[in-house]
Amino acid sequence: MSGAAMQTTERPPLMRYLILGCIALIMLYPLIWLVGASFKSNAEIFSSAGFWPNRLDFGAYAAGWKTSTEYTFATYFLNSFLITVPKIIVTVISCVLVAYAFARFEFWGKKLMFGVMVSTMMLPLIILRMPQYLMFRELGWLDTYLPLIVPSAFATDTFFVFMLVQFLRAIPRDMEEAALIDGCNALQLLWHIIVPLLKPAIISVIVFQFIWTMNDFMGPLIYLASVENYPVSLALKMSIGATEEVEWSNVIAISVVALLPSIAVFFAAQKHFIEGATSSGVKG
Amino acid sequence: MYENKRLGFMFVLPFLLGILFFKLFPFVASFALSLTQYDLIDPPQWVGLENYRDLAINDPLFTQSLGVTLAFVFLAVPLRVGFALLVAHVLNHKMRGINFFRAAFYIPSILGGSIAVAVLWRFIFAKHGLVNIILIKLGIEPIAWLADEHYSMLTIVLLFTWQFGSSMVIFLAALQNVPASLYEAAECDGASKLQQFWRITVPLITPVIFFNMIMQMVHGFQEFNGPYMITEGGPLNSTYVLTLYIYDQSFKYFNLGYGAALSWVLFALVGALALISFWSSRYWVFYAGEKDIK
Numbered sequence: 286m287s288g289a290a291m292q293t294t295e296r297p298p299l300m301r302y303l304i305l306g307c308i309a310l311i312m313l314y315p316l317i318w319l320v321g322a323s324f325k326s327n328a329e330i331f332s333s334a335g336f337w338p339n340r341l342d343f344g345a346y347a348a349g350w351k352t353s354t355e356y357t358f359a360t361y362f363l364n365s366f367l368i369t370v371p372k373i374i375v376t377v378i379s380c381v382l383v384a385y386a387f388a389r390f391e392f393w394g395k396k397l398m399f400g401v402m403v404s405t406m407m408l409p410l411i412i413l414r415m416p417q418y419l420m421f422r423e424l425g426w427l428d429t430y431l432p433l434i435v436p437s438a439f440a441t442d443t444f445f446v447f448m449l450v451q452f453l454r455a456i457p458r459d460m461e462e463a464a465l466i467d468g469c470n471a472l473q474l475l476w477h478i479i480v481p482l483l484k485p486a487i488i489s490v491i492v493f494q495f496i497w498t499m500n501d502f503m504g505p506l507i508y509l510a511s512v513e514n515y516p517v518s519l520a521l522k523m524s525i526g527a528t529e530e531v532e533w534s535n536v537i538a539i540s541v542v543a544l545l546p547s548i549a550v551f552f553a554a555q556k557h558f559i560e561g562a563t564s565s566g567v568k569g
Numbered sequence: 570m571y572e573n574k575r576l577g578f579m580f581v582l583p584f585l586l587g588i589l590f591f592k593l594f595p596f597v598a599s600f601a602l603s604l605t606q607y608d609l610i611d612p613p614q615w616v617g618l619e620n621y622r623d624l625a626i627n628d629p630l631f632t633q634s635l636g637v638t639l640a641f642v643f644l645a646v647p648l649r650v651g652f653a654l655l656v657a658h659v660l661n662h663k664m665r666g667i668n669f670f671r672a673a674f675y676i677p678s679i680l681g682g683s684i685a686v687a688v689l690w691r692f693i694f695a696k697h698g699l700v701n702i703i704l705i706k707l708g709i710e711p712i713a714w715l716a717d718e719h720y721s722m723l724t725i726v727l728l729f730t731w732q733f734g735s736s737m738v739i740f741l742a743a744l745q746n747v748p749a750s751l752y753e754a755a756e757c758d759g760a761s762k763l764q765q766f767w768r769i770t771v772p773l774i775t776p777v778i779f780f781n782m783i784m785q786m787v788h789g790f791q792e793f794n795g796p797y798m799i800t801e802g803g804p805l806n807s808t809y810v811l812t813l814y815i816y817d818q819s820f821k822y823f824n825l826g827y828g829a830a831l832s833w834v835l836f837a838l839v840g841a842l843a844l845i846s847f848w849s850s851r852y853w854v855f856y857a858g859e860k861d862i863k
Contacts, residue, residue, distance in 0.1 A: 302666075304659055309673040312731065316676070318699055319689050331697035334706065383584040390577025398581065398588075405592055407787050409839055411812050412832040415825045416598035417591070439587020446584065471576055500682040502794050507820055518684045522798065525688065537692070540685035551679050555672055 316544075323538040330533060346542070349535035352524060354512055358539060361520040368430050368505075368516055369498045375438035376445060376494050377487060383440040384449030385479055389458075399450075402443045411503075418507060428510045433501070437494075445490045452486040453479070488557040496547045517543050603829035613826065620830035631831065633806050634814040638835075640722065641810055642789040645729040650781050653736035658766065660737075661744040671738065678734035686728075687798030691715070694724045694799075715800055718807035725795040725808055736781045743777040744770065775854040783846055790839050811835050 322330050324338035350358045421432040440446050460478050502518045607613035624631045680686050693699045694714035701711035714720045755765050793812045802809035819828030
C-alpha cells in the first residue's frame with residue numbers, strides 16, 4: 286500500500302495544496318451556498334452569490350418543516366427511518382451469512398452462483414421494475430414498505446455480498462481453525478470470530494445502505510401511493526411540484542435538513558467507510 | 570467443517586431464494602411482458618415482437634431518447650472517470666491533510682443521488698441562480714441553462730461528473746500500489762512528470778481504469794434522479810433519457826409491455842457496450858502478474 290506514497294517530488298507542496306484547495310472549494314461551494322441560502326429571503330437567494338445571509342432567519346426552516354400538506358416533515362423523516370432501519374438490519378444479516386458461505390464453504394453450484402451474483406451488479410435495475418411491481422401487487426404489498434425492505438432480507442443487494450466476500454477472503458483462517466479445534470459450531474464461529482473480523486466491512490455496508498436508502502427515489506415513487514407513507518425524498522419532490530408559486534427558501538431549508546442525516550452518518554464512520562469501499566473496489 | 574456442503578448450502582440459501590424470486594424471475598418475466606400489451610386493467614395481450622417493431626420504426630420519441638442517453642453516457646462517464654483519475658493523481662502524495670481532501674471529494678458521491686441535491690442543482694442553474702449571478706459579475710451574458718436545449722444536457726452531465734469521488738478513492742488505492750522504484754528509475758533517465766504519468770502510471774493501472782469505466786457506464790445508463798428532478802426530461806426532450814421514458818411508459822401511462830420492451834433495449838445496449846469493452850480490453854488493459862482487480 287505504502288510503496289508509492291513514499292515518493293518525493295520537487296514540486297513545492299504549496300502548489301499542490303492550492304490546486305487541491307481550489308478543486309475542493311469549487312466542488313463544495315454549492316453545498317456551502319445552500320446552507321447560507323437557507324437563511325436568506327426569496328429575493329436575496331436569487332441575487333447574491335455570497336454565503337453570508339443578510340439576516341439569520343429560521344423562518345424558512347419552520348415553514349418548510351410544516352409543509353403545505355397535512356403532515357410535517359417529522360412524519361416524512363419517521364417514514365424514511367421506518368424504511369431504512371429494518372432494511373439495514375436485514376441487509377447486514379443476510380449479506381454476512383451469504384458472504385460467509387461464498388468465502389469459506391464448498392457447496393454445489395458455488396462458482397455459478399458467484400458468477401450470477403457478480404453479473405447482477407451490472408444489470409440495469411429498471412428492467413426488473415415492471416414484473417416486480419406486478420409481483421408486489423399480487424402479494425398486496427403496494428403502498429407498504431415491504432417491497433422496499435423484503436428483497437434486501439434475501440441478500441439481493443449483491444454489491445454488499447461481494448464487498449464482504451472480498452474482505453473475508455483477505456483474512457487468514459488461523460483463528461477459525463483454532464476455534465474449530467476448541468469445538469465451536471458454525472454459528473458460534475460466525476458470531477464470535479467472523480463478525481468481529483468483518484466489523485469494518487459491516488460498517489461500510491451500514492453506511493452505504495443508509496445513504497442509498499435515504500437517497501432512493503424511484504422505489505418509493507413506484508410503490509408508495511398515499512402521502513402519509515412518503516419518505517423524505519418523495520416529500521421533497523412534492524414540495525416543489527405542489528404549487529406553481531414555490532416558496533424556494535422553504536424548499537432550500539428542508540433540502541439542508543434532508544441532507545443532514547447522510548452527512549452525519551458519513552462523518553461518523555468516514556474512516557472505515559472509505560477504506561471499506563476502496564478495498565473491495567465497490568462503487569459509491 | 571468448511572467441506573460440509575450441506576452446511577454451506579444452508580448459509581447461501583437466502584441468496585439463492587432472493588436471486589430466484591427477486592432477480593431471475595422478474596428478469597425473465599420482463600422479457601415475456603415485453604411481448605405483450607398490458608395496461609393493468611385488461612389481461613395482458615400477446616403481441617409478439619410488435620412492441621420492438623413499433624419502437625424501431627414509428628416512435629420518434631424513442632429515437633430521440635436513445636440519442637440523448639448515448640450522448641449523456643459518452644460525455645458524462647469519461648468526464649467522471651477522467652476527473653477521478655486526475656484528482657487521485659494529484660492527491661497521491663505523502664502529505665498532511667490527505668484525509669480531509671479525500672473526504673471533501675467524496676461527499677458529492679454520497680449526496681449526489683439525493684433529491685435534495687437535485688433541488689440544489691435546479692437553483693444553481695436557474696435563470697437567476699448561482700451560476701448566472703457569478704457570470705453577470707464576471708461581465709458574461711447569463712445563460713438559460715435549464716430552458717435552453719443546448720445547455721440542459723450540460724447541467725445533468727455536470728451533476729454526474731461532480732460525483733467522481735467513489736471512482737477517485739478506487740484510483741487512489743491503485744496508485745498507491747504502483748512501485749516507487751519505477752518512478753525513481755524514470756527520473757534517472759530524465760523522464761518528465763507528464764511522461765511518467767503516461768508511460769508508467771496509466772499503463773500500470775489500466776485494469777482499474779477499465780473497472781471504473783464499466784461500472785460507471787452501467788450507472789450512467791441508469792441515471793434517473795437528475796433528469797427527472799432537474800430538467801424533467803426537457804426542454805424539447807433534450808434530456809429525456811431512456812430510464813425516464815421507460816418510467817413514463819410503465820408507471821405514468823401504464824403501457825407495461827412497451828415499457829418492458831424499452832427496458833430490454835436499454836439492457837441490450839449496456840450488454841453490447843460491456844462486451845465491446847471486454848473485447849477491446851485485450852488491447853489496452855495489462856494485468857501485471859495477478860488477475861485481481863483491487
